[in-house]
Amino acid sequence: xxxxxxxxxxxxxxxxxxxxxxxxxxxxxxxxxxxxxxxxxxxxxxxxxxxxxxxxxxxxxxxxxxxxxxxxxxxxxxxxxxxxxxxxxxxxxxxxxxxxxxxxxxxxxxxxxxxxxxxxxxxxxxxxxxxxxxxxxxxxxxxxxxxxxxxxxxxxxxxxxxxxxxxxxxxxxxxxxxxxxxxxxxxxxxxxxxxxxxxxxxxxxxxxxxxxxxxxxxxxxxxxxxxxxxxxxxxxxxxxxxxxxxxxxxxxxxxxxxxxxxxxxxxxxxxxxxxxxxxxxxxxxxxxxxxxxxxxxxxxxxxxxxxxxxxxxxxxxxxxxxxxxxxxxxxxxxxxxxxxxxxxxxxxxxxxxxxxxxxxxxxxxxxxxxxxxxxxxxxxxxxxxxxxxxxxxxxxxxxxxxxxxxxxxxxxxxxxxxxxxxxxxxxxxxxxxxxxxxxxxxxxxxxxxxxxxxxxxxxxxxxxxxxxxxxxxxxxxxxxxxxxxx
RNA sequence: GCUCCCUUCGUCUAGUGGUUAGGACGAGAGAUUCUCAGUCUUUAAACAGGGGUUCGACUCCCCUAGGGAGUACCA
Numbered sequence: 064x065x066x067x068x069x070x071x072x073x074x075x076x077x078x079x080x081x082x083x084x085x086x087x088x089x090x091x092x093x094x095x096x097x098x099x100x101x102x103x104x105x106x107x108x109x110x111x112x113x114x115x116x117x118x119x120x121x122x123x124x125x126x127x128x129x130x131x132x133x134x135x136x137x138x139x140x141x142x143x144x145x146x147x148x149x150x151x152x153x154x155x156x157x158x159x160x161x162x163x164x165x166x167x168x169x170x171x172x173x174x175x176x177x178x179x180x181x182x183x184x185x186x187x188x189x190x191x192x193x194x195x196x197x198x199x200x201x202x203x204x205x206x207x208x209x210x211x212x213x214x215x216x217x218x219x220x221x222x223x224x225x226x227x228x229x230x231x232x233x234x235x236x237x238x239x240x241x242x243x244x245x246x247x248x249x250x251x252x253x254x255x256x257x258x259x260x261x262x263x264x265x266x267x268x269x270x271x272x273x274x275x276x277x278x279x280x281x282x283x284x285x286x287x288x289x290x291x292x293x294x295x296x297x298x299x300x301x302x303x304x305x306x307x308x309x310x311x312x313x314x315x316x317x318x319x320x321x322x323x324x325x326x327x328x329x330x331x332x333x334x335x336x337x338x339x340x341x342x343x344x345x346x347x348x349x350x351x352x353x354x355x356x357x358x359x360x361x362x363x364x365x366x367x368x369x370x371x372x373x374x375x376x377x378x379x380x381x382x383x384x385x386x387x388x389x390x391x392x393x394x395x396x397x398x399x400x401x402x403x404x405x406x407x408x409x410x411x412x413x414x415x416x417x418x419x420x421x422x423x424x425x426x427x428x429x430x431x432x433x434x435x436x437x438x439x440x441x442x443x444x445x446x447x448x449x450x451x452x453x454x455x456x457x458x459x460x461x462x463x464x465x466x467x468x469x470x471x472x473x474x475x476x477x478x479x480x481x482x483x484x485x486x487x488x489x490x491x492x493x494x495x496x497x498x499x500x501x502x503x504x505x506x507x508x509x510x511x512x513x514x515x516x517x518x519x520x521x522x523x524x525x526x527x528x529x530x531x532x533x534x535x536x537x538x539x540x541x542x543x544x545x546x547x548x549x
Numbered sequence: 550g551c552u553c554c555c556u557u558c559g560u561c562u563a564g565u566g567g568u569u570a571g572g573a574c575g576a577g578a579g580a581u582u583c584u585c586a587g588u589c590u591u592u593a594a595a596c597a598g599g600g601g602u603u604c605g606a607c608u609c610c611c612c613u614a615g616g617g618a619g620u621a622c623c624a
Contacts, residue, residue: 073624075623075624077624109623109624110623112623113623178621178622193550193620194620194621218622233554236554239553241552241553242552245552245553245620246620247619247620251621251622254622255622256622260621261624265624280618281554281617281618282618282619282624283618283619283624284553284554285552285553285618285619285620288553306554309617309618311616311617313560315616315617317617343561346561346562346573347561348562349561349562350561351563352563353562353563353571353573354571354573355572356562356572356573356574373561374554374555374556375555375616376616376617376618377560377561377562378560380561380574380575382560382575383560383575387574389586389587393587428587429587430586430587431586458583490583494583503583504582505582505583507583508583508584509583509584512584513584518584519584520584520585520586521584521585522584522585523583523585
């Protein structure tokens, strides 16, 4: 493997970064790192219709969030000229025109109206010939030059042979062959607005940037033969191709909004850690040895092996992501968690200072799947509560009378409490009462829990009461008794 | 429609001709426990179907079925 590995992630700023794109970026990055190669970022913004600056910024933000730093790319140096395709249009134009001069491409003046009509005709007649009818392919260079000089709108199309077939070896899928007649006839490589289409820009840039391996989603598979023809037309050696399996939703369809979150920014705002996203997403379609699954980014940079990428599409399992996230949250220090949790408290409108967040962390840390779950778990500590259902106060199998009884037992205990130590003593005292009465502990604690937290599910009761304070505990118990007796 | 690709537990996967087909998530059971979690133990769960090749197929070949993608002046 003499040559240095050079790979690229080449997203289009036509939407927010999709989790599938994140995986592509990660695979490229890990492949580069594990081979001592270079990871290049290139922005493919040749679609001027769908482009938005926000989307472009999101590309940079996403990689920054993941800690994936390009060796070359916009703002990252390198010697391949601009890494944003819209800044390279003159390059594409020149190469495309060279192809025309060499007779491998030609100017086409067909209007979109004619093309639409053609398509309609072909559908109706169910004719086997599909796509462009190569009308302009017969135009003489002089005639074409004259029409261009006259200011007529035009595109450049690549001549596709109608005979023979084109094959290549995909690093993941193996040998793939496609008949030339099945390739869309004479595809446009330079649009009428002067911008290249994906195919042209992609091939030129991958060559000029010295890309050794193209790792991208499998949806590109059908256009590889076209790209091979482009490489041939230029007289270039194609790089190696590695087509990644698609990421699907639970129903086997391409992962989309209706399955849940799809953009990286959504996952971030829900409170997924970069560690869990990197770890889990890498495992969608790739495995180390089938046993070990927990990897840090640093470990993946060493251990990633392209030959272990699975060829078949993989379903994105949100539950497993949750599991990774909970695990990585538990690995965080309390200090780190304060910073991580703060934005979620702000976003959910729960005003709590850093010291407050620090105090609730022990209560929620082992209960969190997502960072955004935290505020709801501890809201009762910072805001007044309202009770909803009397049944919430009774332990399983108990009647309301039992709940009221033990609330009344607990009340004086709290009324007499002064210090934290007293609260500990109350817990012991209530345990004794349940034993003496021969009832399960929960019969005593459930009414109290619901009185304090307004929910039958909560963080540990007495740790919560300690944060709440005895006074509030007393008033909530009283309020609960009133509520239950009303 | 046409072309190409894919097919091991519900899901992600290990396996590369001879295995009790392994792991993880999820699910079930149990333990711990004031609820929920967490932790620990544990159970069920798969080679799409049919032909070959072979002494022997999850592993190799073919067919069928199912799934996916592409078929743009979008990437």
